[in-house]
Structures are given as C-alpha cells and as structure tokens.
Amino acid sequence: MPTMKAGRMNFGTGEFHVQDVAVPSPGHGEVRVKVNAAGVCLSDVHLIRGLVRPLRNGDAERTLGHEVAGTVDAVGGGVEGWTEGDRVALQALVAKPWGVDTMGVDYDGGWAEYVVVPHGVLVAIPDSLPFEQACIIPDAVSTPWAAIQHTAKVKPGEAAVVLGVGGLGIHAIQILRMSGAAPIIAVDPLPGPRENALRRGADAAFDPTQPTFVEELHAFLGNRGVDTAFNFAGFPGIDEQILPLLSPGGRLTIAGLSGNPFTVENSVALIVHQQRILGHYGYLPADVEQLVRLVHWGRLDLRDSVSAVLPLEHAHEAVRQLETKDGDPIRLVLVP
Structure with a gap:
C-alpha cells in the first residue's frame, strides 16, 4: 500500500508528529486532492498545544490543516464535474445535522501529500491564482x-x-x-x-x-x-x-x-x-467562491499575506514561528 507524509495530531495523548500514513482512497461522492499548499493557522497551534479540543471524538487522531489548495488527483463514484488536474481550493466546513464538521479537526486535513474530501467542498481556482495564496482564502x-x-x-x-x-x-x-x-x-x-x-x-x-x-x-x-x-x-x-x-x-x-x-x-x-x-465561526460555501473572484479581479490583494513557505516536514518549525510571532508572520504555508 502506498504511503505519504502527514502531520498527525493525537488528541488523546496530545502528541503531534509528521509521519508516514497510507495514501487515502476516495469513496462515493469523494475526491482525492494532491495538496500543493496548506496554511498554518493559530487555531492549529492551539490544537497542538491542547488549548482547543474537538467538541466530539476528543481522543481521535487526525491530520491537521484546514486551509488547503491543490489539484484533483482521483474522483470517487457519483462525482460529476471534476476531472484529474483541476485546480481547487477546499472549503474546510461540511454541514451536518449537529452543526459542521471541520477539516483537520473532525476529519483528516491537508497537512499531507493527499487529502480526501466530499466533492461539495471543492472550489475552482484560476490559473492566475497561486496555490500559496489560494489555500489561505478558506479561513x-x-x-x-x-x-x-x-x-x-x-x-x-x-x-x-x-x-x-x-x-x-x-x-x-x-x-x-x-x-x-x-x-x-x-x-x-x-x-x-x-x-x-x-x-x-x-x-x-x-x-x-x-x-x-x-x-x-x-x-x-x-x-x-x-x-x-x-x-x-x-x-x-x-x-x-x-x-x-x-x-x-x-x-x-x-x-x-x-x-x-x-x-x-x-x-x-x-x-x-x-x-x-x-x-462567529467559519463562513458560508459561497463566500470562498466570491473571494476567489475578488482576488482574481484585483479587489483583494493577498500577495503580501504569505510570510514564508516551508516543507511539510518542517511543520513543527512553522508552528513555533507562528506561536512565538517570530518574524511577525501573517500566514505560513506548508508544501508537501
């Protein structure tokens, strides 16, 4: 079985590691995305430090990362309108009867080489929008x-x-x-x-x-x-x-x-x-699509919002820089 690197948080033990895990396969209604960029958010830092925990399944183990952009890599059954190579950003929230499930908290996120998501969270991004900027739009x-x-x-x-x-x-x-x-x-x-x-x-x-x-x-x-x-x-x-x-x-x-x-x-x-x-928590699905348009048409400038890009293996260092405000980062981005 093929493996990949992923930044995994064990909420039960409070331990975070970048480790090898199996490459996930998309199920019915799901899409696998090859991650090109994933943002590091202060809430990720709070999750790693134990200041914030999942409201449900508090002892679960998850791949972190809720700001993700990449390309469609594989399409599961029942999915239409998406093909391999499509450039996408991923909404992090999935509506559920009990509220919302959040990527990187309630299901595996994008601090990994690949991530599997419901096809409804995909947002198409233009070729003119770099992945490093696109990934931070959600959140x-x-x-x-x-x-x-x-x-x-x-x-x-x-x-x-x-x-x-x-x-x-x-x-x-x-x-x-x-x-x-x-x-x-x-x-x-x-x-x-x-x-x-x-x-x-x-x-x-x-x-x-x-x-x-x-x-x-x-x-x-x-x-x-x-x-x-x-x-x-x-x-x-x-x-x-x-x-x-x-x-x-x-x-x-x-x-x-x-x-x-x-x-x-x-x-x-x-x-x-x-x-x-x-x-306040999160955003509506249409918000990400609207913001992609605003960036594309130059109404919103994100060029100075990415302070540094680090390899996924340096996730611990990215967390340290954000937590200590080393260099006053706005957003740090991990690249598998």
Whole structure:
C-alpha cells in the first residue's frame, strides 16, 4: 500500500508528529486532492498545544490543516464535474445535522501529500491564482469576511476596531475598508502587525498593553463609541478592555479561538445600551467562491499575506514561528 507524509495530531495523548500514513482512497461522492499548499493557522497551534479540543471524538487522531489548495488527483463514484488536474481550493466546513464538521479537526486535513474530501467542498481556482495564496482564502480571508458581512453586518460609516492583526485580522482590515467602515482601528501588542495594518488600510493602530490605551482610543474616536469590534486574536483581557468602549447598539464579535474565559464587568450597561457579544465561526460555501473572484479581479490583494513557505516536514518549525510571532508572520504555508 502506498504511503505519504502527514502531520498527525493525537488528541488523546496530545502528541503531534509528521509521519508516514497510507495514501487515502476516495469513496462515493469523494475526491482525492494532491495538496500543493496548506496554511498554518493559530487555531492549529492551539490544537497542538491542547488549548482547543474537538467538541466530539476528543481522543481521535487526525491530520491537521484546514486551509488547503491543490489539484484533483482521483474522483470517487457519483462525482460529476471534476476531472484529474483541476485546480481547487477546499472549503474546510461540511454541514451536518449537529452543526459542521471541520477539516483537520473532525476529519483528516491537508497537512499531507493527499487529502480526501466530499466533492461539495471543492472550489475552482484560476490559473492566475497561486496555490500559496489560494489555500489561505478558506479561513484566513473567508472567516473575517463572513464575520464582517454576515455576523456583525457592518454598515458604511461605522467605527470598527480589529483586535489582533495576524492572519485573520489583517484581512479584516482590508475587508472593512471595502465595506466602507470608518474609521478602522487596529489593536495589537506587537509593532510589526500594527505597522502592517496601517499599510493595509487601517486609519490608526494602538498597543493594548499601554496604560493609556483606552484613553488614546477614546480620544481618537472623538469621544464617541465603537460601533463594531472584532476579536481575531484571543489574547487575554482584550474583551474586557473593549466592551466599555462600545457605542449604544455596538457589537463585539469574537472569532479568535482561545478557550479563555472573559468577564462582562458591567452587565447593566450591556443591557441598557442593547450591546451585543456575538460568537462567529467559519463562513458560508459561497463566500470562498466570491473571494476567489475578488482576488482574481484585483479587489483583494493577498500577495503580501504569505510570510514564508516551508516543507511539510518542517511543520513543527512553522508552528513555533507562528506561536512565538517570530518574524511577525501573517500566514505560513506548508508544501508537501
């Protein structure tokens, strides 16, 4: 039986290894994809470190990787419209009666030479879109897109704050600008991401670790509140800092998976001002297709979003770089 390299996480033992496993075969309704690029996300780091676990089958062993692009390699029975060699990006979410199954968590992902997926998750990508950019559209781009468009329902002219300007937050800056939000404020403890946010379209950037952070942000807004805030980072304490700054009817959307609790210190203000704390996860299938078109037509630029490309065998090093913010990476990409 042919084998391949795969980055496997044993959620029962908490161990992660790149190891040899059997090459999977597609079943009915499935397609095998030869992986050309797979993104490394902070949620992958959290899975490896045990900060986040699968909601079901918590002791399972899985190949990680939920940001994947490649070419169709083999087609199972009952699949029409796809042929060997087709260039594709893979949506990571599969709708189920209990919610969604996530690639790299609930079923094997793309930190591997090949991955088998339901044919419905395939999204065609043009020849002009490099695999390294295409692979990060599912999640790094589509998650902030859906958080902004669907969950928070941002309107033109609303004051927006992005908390954490890494792989998701930096694309939120660009999408908020496309959506007409104004002003757009980036919040991150590291100077590199703050500078990057200003280059990508933020109107201001602040360090939340500074004692004057809240006063500076409030002054920049002209003593008005924040209409919509997005936590894409999950760093401790930021939700407590931003909640008092929300305007009446303001929304805090939390998309960064951290597993950390937070406290609503003034629940009376939350109720009286009808503010909202919203959880956000994932995206809709049409979002990835729409974003591929936006990138293709130059409305969204991902050329500077891939900080480095590493071989799959160096997955541990990619995780280390992302976890320690070594070089302030936006997205790291593994190539089998």
